[in-house]
Amino acid sequence: MRRTDVAEAWLGVATAVLVTALAPLAGAVLAGNVDAELLHEQQGWHRTAAVLTENATATETGVAVGEDTARADALVRWTAPDHSVRTAMAQVPAGAKAGDTTVVWTDAGGRLRHQPMTPHQAEVLGDLAGACAAAGVCVLLVGGRRVVVRVGLDRYRARAWERAWAEVEPRWTHRHA
Structure with a gap:
């Protein structure tokens, strides 16, 4: 395994851990805040x-x-x-x-x-906002992982492949630069 493959695997694990921890947290915090704010506004x-x-x-x-x-x-x-x-x-x-x-x-x-909204209506809107926040966290984290893999790791691997091919190609084709 190349070091970039190991880095990509660890990046996947880190992304999964962060999604598992942060998405529900962001959703719960925003849901509670929206619910409370809607009810407070109407007091x-x-x-x-x-x-x-x-x-x-x-x-x-x-x-x-x-x-x-x-x-x-x-x-x-x-x-x-x-x-x-x-x-x-x-x-x-x-x-x-x-x-x-x-x-x-x-x-x-x-x-x-x-x-005014009923407490149930405010809770439903809060839950909807929380679900959107959780989904947003997932999109950001998974999208960020994808950018790191595409921009960082894949480019590094392509350059490493070109360097390795530049070394091996003359021996295989019997051409010398």
Whole structure:
């Protein structure tokens, strides 16, 4: 075995060890951080009563647990904690009429927010981010190994082969340089 073959074998072992250790670690850390950050971001959000300033018409329909979930965008008006009146487009029940009251989610500054995620939804998104991080670590490590083998070891072997052939070729072909 050539030294480069031994180096390549050890590089493969090191890559496997690093993938086995770092991919799950990166995935778990990122999953936990994303989950916690999503839930933390939503902590100050609260339900706020809003009045529709225009009629809403359905744009999407769906059924969840036997419940009609048709939603539509409509302009709504609400009062922020600083007593200023705000308006923005929000998702409201389809078919709601101007003047109807609905519930929107706002943050501590009175800015409109989407409906908060449930802890389960945040966990699922965290797990997805963690899986992507783990896959990214694998791609980086395996790709790095491949670059080292191609750029370093294979080029070194090719040069060594050329040097060895330059020595042997004249004896085999009876040509002398």
